[in-house]
Amino acid sequence: MRAVDVIIKKRDKGNLTNEEIRFFIAGITEGTIPDYQVSAWAMAVLLNGMTDQETTDLTLAMADSGETLDLSSIAPVVVDKHSTGGVGDKTTLVVGPIVAACGLPVGKMSGRGLDFSGGTLDKMEAIPGYRVNLSQAEFLSQLKSLGFVLTGQSADLAPADGKLYALRDVTGTVPSLPLIASSVMSKKIAAGAHAIVLDVKVGNGAFMKNLDDARRLAELMVAIGKLSGREVIAVLSDMNQPLGQAVGNALELKEAIETLNGEGPADFLEHCLSIASYMLLLGKKANSLESARKLAEDALNSKSALEKFRQLVIAQGGDVSFVDNPEKLPAAENQLVVNAEQSGYLTQVHAQTIGETAVDLGAGRAKKGDTIDQGVGILVHANVGDYLAKGDPLFTIFSKSSNDSEKAKARLLDTLKWSETKVDPLPLFYEVIGKV
Numbered sequence: 001m002r003a004v005d006v007i008i009k010k011r012d013k014g015n016l017t018n019e020e021i022r023f024f025i026a027g028i029t030e031g032t033i034p035d036y037q038v039s040a041w042a043m044a045v046l047l048n049g050m051t052d053q054e055t056t057d058l059t060l061a062m063a064d065s066g067e068t069l070d071l072s073s074i075a076p077v078v079v080d081k082h083s084t085g086g087v088g089d090k091t092t093l094v095v096g097p098i099v100a101a102c103g104l105p106v107g108k109m110s111g112r113g114l115d116f117s118g119g120t121l122d123k124m125e126a127i128p129g130y131r132v133n134l135s136q137a138e139f140l141s142q143l144k145s146l147g148f149v150l151t152g153q154s155a156d157l158a159p160a161d162g163k164l165y166a167l168r169d170v171t172g173t174v175p176s177l178p179l180i181a182s183s184v185m186s187k188k189i190a191a192g193a194h195a196i197v198l199d200v201k202v203g204n205g206a207f208m209k210n211l212d213d214a215r216r217l218a219e220l221m222v223a224i225g226k227l228s229g230r231e232v233i234a235v236l237s238d239m240n241q242p243l244g245q246a247v248g249n250a251l252e253l254k255e256a257i258e259t260l261n262g263e264g265p266a267d268f269l270e271h272c273l274s275i276a277s278y279m280l281l282l283g284k285k286a287n288s289l290e291s292a293r294k295l296a297e298d299a300l301n302s303k304s305a306l307e308k309f310r311q312l313v314i315a316q317g318g319d320v321s322f323v324d325n326p327e328k329l330p331a332a333e334n335q336l337v338v339n340a341e342q343s344g345y346l347t348q349v350h351a352q353t354i355g356e357t358a359v360d361l362g363a364g365r366a367k368k369g370d371t372i373d374q375g376v377g378i379l380v381h382a383n384v385g386d387y388l389a390k391g392d393p394l395f396t397i398f399s400k401s402s403n404d405s406e407k408a409k410a411r412l413l414d415t416l417k418w419s420e421t422k423v424d425p426l427p428l429f430y431e432v433i434g435k436v
């Protein structure tokens with residue numbers, strides 16, 4: 001079989017067989033298919049789609065590209081969560097510690113920034129020394145001893161996704177339902193969690209722009225999870241405006257630490273408590289959503305979640321003084337506050353444009369292997385539905401130069417839409433797919 005023939009078949013809208021998919025994924029994993037062919041294939045998949053059967057075959061092939069962990073010796077239930085990617089989405093950094101602090105082990109394999117969406121690993125690397133490349137043995141031993149792991153794909157676990165993910169980020173091939181479903185679920189299956197909560201983002205700052213597409217993605221991922229014997233639910237959540245205030249790696253990490261300290265933005269806190277509650281319920285730590293919520297709130301208020309996060313950072317080699325004193329985290333010196341140039345109600349705070357502006361400031365990658373700047377980003381001070389008087393702060397831009405700040409300012413002001421009459425705030429959640 002030749003890689004080029006598989007690319008041509010997908011280019012010509014053919015359905016790939018399991019054998020062809022397995023051949024291609026093996027070639028990605030072993031490095032025998034070069035990046036340019038992988039990129040061409042990913043573009044063909046993005047343009048022509050896949051059947052549910054192809055997506056399932058692709059997911060299982062990617063999960064099988066490395067080891068698949070068996071966590072049954074660690075605990076009866078290990079839980080995991082995954083977001084399909086958004087702007088300002090630092091949920092894992094708060095939800096992981098909350099759930100682990102409630103005594104439910106969390107084994108999480110995260111990704112890097114993807115297109116305009118941020119990545120948990122990039123955020124965690126703002127802490128000097130924090131290791132995101134744990135081996136399989138380290139993953140298992142830390143999950144057993146601490147009940148919490150937050151790492152990336154090692155060479156052992158779903159390596160095909162690791163390679164494909166990095167290429168998709170810089171080849172315009174991210175917003176593809178089969179590529180997202182297989183990327184997310186291959187990692188989840190390989191990492192072995194028994195119960196998985198998927199946070200499927202929908203809106204302009206998500207890869208699924210409308211509810212129908214998000215629902216389809218969610219249903220497919222839930223079905224693939226079930227096929228692999230996992231308990232999976234998907235929560236459809238809004239991503240038309242950034243979640244919380246901070247967009248950019250160290251800024252987001254700082255906001256997550258503030259939230260663990262009880263000082264985070266209300267929308268972000270509410271989002272985290274809801275996701276944590278679903279994880280606790282699915283992981284059978286509680287028998288109703290209300291009691292799960294109470295557990296999550298207690299873990300936050302007692303600071304046991306914060307303590308769990310500290311222990312995670314120490315276990316993975318990070319300098320915990322950056323958690324204890326988040327002002328030590330990198331912050332670009334150029335800081336420009338952008339104020340409202342008019343009064344009124346905000347009707348649009350466009351998440352995708354804000355995410356793209358942050359990437360252009362240096363928070364994401366333009367090509368594979370680019371280094372990112374941890375200290376740049378944007379604080380968004382207002383949400384849809386807020387009333388602002390002229391002169392009220394809208395954004396703070398953290399950049400490498402005043403020229404960058406000015407460019408970002410023009411773009412950010414342009415993303416806003418205003419109304420003279422009252423508008424409703426955006427909902428946090430739309431619906432839940434799958435049974436708890």
Ligand code: URA
Nearest residue numbers: 084085111180183184
């Ligand atoms: N998260 C992933 O892990 N993969 C995607 O493709 C999108 C979000």
